[in-house]
Amino acid sequence: MAFREKIAWVAFLSTVLIWGAFFIILVQIPHEARGLAMLGPFIVATIAQAAVMIGAATVWAIGAPKEANAPADERDRAVGRRATGFAYLTLILGVAAVIVWLHFGLHGPDTIFALAGAFILAEAVRFGATALGYRKGV
Amino acid sequence: MAYREKLAWLELIGMVIAYGGYFIAVGIVDPAPGRLETLTYVALFGAATMVRLLILGTGWLTLKLQMGSDARAKPDERDRSIARRGASIGYYVLLGLMLWVGVMLPLTDTGWAVANSALAAIIIAEIVRDAVIVASYRRGWHG
Numbered sequence: 001m002a003f004r005e006k007i008a009w010v011a012f013l014s015t016v017l018i019w020g021a022f023f024i025i026l027v028q029i030p031h032e033a034r035g036l037a038m039l040g041p042f043i044v045a046t047i048a049q050a051a052v053m054i055g056a057a058t059v060w061a062i063g064a065p066k067e068a069n070a071p072a073d074e075r076d077r078a079v080g081r082r083a084t085g086f087a088y089l090t091l092i093l094g095v096a097a098v099i100v101w102l103h104f105g106l107h108g109p110d111t112i113f114a115l116a117g118a119f120i121l122a123e124a125v126r127f128g129a130t131a132l133g134y135r136k137g138v
Numbered sequence: 139m140a141y142r143e144k145l146a147w148l149e150l151i152g153m154v155i156a157y158g159g160y161f162i163a164v165g166i167v168d169p170a171p172g173r174l175e176t177l178t179y180v181a182l183f184g185a186a187t188m189v190r191l192l193i194l195g196t197g198w199l200t201l202k203l204q205m206g207s208d209a210r211a212k213p214d215e216r217d218r219s220i221a222r223r224g225a226s227i228g229y230y231v232l233l234g235l236m237l238w239v240g241v242m243l244p245l246t247d248t249g250w251a252v253a254n255s256a257l258a259a260i261i262i263a264e265i266v267r268d269a270v271i272v273a274s275y276r277r278g279w280h281g
Contacts, residue, residue: 081222088229088267092260095236099253103176107248115240115256119233126229 003060003067004076005134010056012127018049019120026113035109079133087126094118141201141208142217143275148197150268156190157261164254171249179250183257220274228267235259 001009022038022045029037061068072080098106098114106114139147160182169178202209213221239255247255273279 078219078222081219081226084229085222085225088225088232088263091229091232091236092263095232095256095260099256102249102253102256108244111244111252112240115236115244119236119240122229122233 002134003064004072005131006060007053007057008127008131008134011053012124012131014049014052015120015124015127018045018052019124021045023113023117031110034113038109038113075138079130079138082133082138083126083129086129087122090125091118091122094121140275141205141211142213143272144201144205145198146268146271146275148194148201150265150272152190152193152197153261153265153268155193156186159189160186161254161258161261175250179254216280220271220279223274223279224267224271227270228263231266232259232263235262 022041025041026034026038057068095115095118098111098118101114102111163182163186164179167178167182169175236256236259239252239259243252243255
């Protein structure tokens with residue numbers, strides 16, 4: 001498996017697992033307490049994802065330094081653009097869903113979490129589509 | 139000018155006229171909070187969407203009649219590449235704007251103020267996407 005494909009899989013899996021756990025914790029906390037109570041889990045999730053990504057990239061870069069340092073080629077760019085196109089559509093739909101939800105009781109810090117959810121979902125789609133793009137040979 | 143470039147111009151112009159008009163109207167009208175506010179904004183947004191569909195429909199039909207076989211050709215590799223480039227740049231624009239709408243506004247505003255800002259973020263990202271597609275055709279971008 002190529003370096004960029006491995007990184008895409010790690011990014012996808014870590015996003016789903018770490019931020020999935022964050023949102024599971026979020027829904028178990030009462031609405032009125034969510035603002036400050038979620039600050040800790042948010043910081044932990046951000047650091048955890050960064051640590052996983054840096055760790056994975058470092059280990060694989062030590063094993064294959066040439067591949068890790070190579071600039072993105074035409075295929076890498078095509079895979080990236082295709083994945084970002086899917087993520088863009090996901091983000092637009094996510095934001096549109098939040099706009100509708102705003103008129104059915106969504107307010108305050110919950111709006112921030114809903115938009116963060118749309119953003120994280122779009123990023124998960126981007127990482128997943130990148131990994132699948134390499135797998136399927138786009 | 140090729141069919142797909144004209145189509146890209148059409149989408150860009152439709153977006154700017156329709157939703158530019160929506161946000162000008164939003165700036166002018168100031169409905170009282172409550173049911174009237176929701177009805178006013180929904181009616182304005184519905185009207186803007188109808189204007190956009192009308193521009194797209196009329197323009198598409200005119201291009202189809204004028205350009206015949208060009209209009210029937212499927213998008214080639216370059217067309218797909220340009221479309222992906224536009225979406226890719228639009229995505230990062232929308233992400234950047236969401237940081238502002240998602241982090242700052244919910245703490246100071248509610249309801250339609252946040253909804254219209256989020257809507258503006260989508261429209262700006264779409265205009266950037268359309269503009270990138272138009273510019274890519276104009277400059278002869280090949281990927």
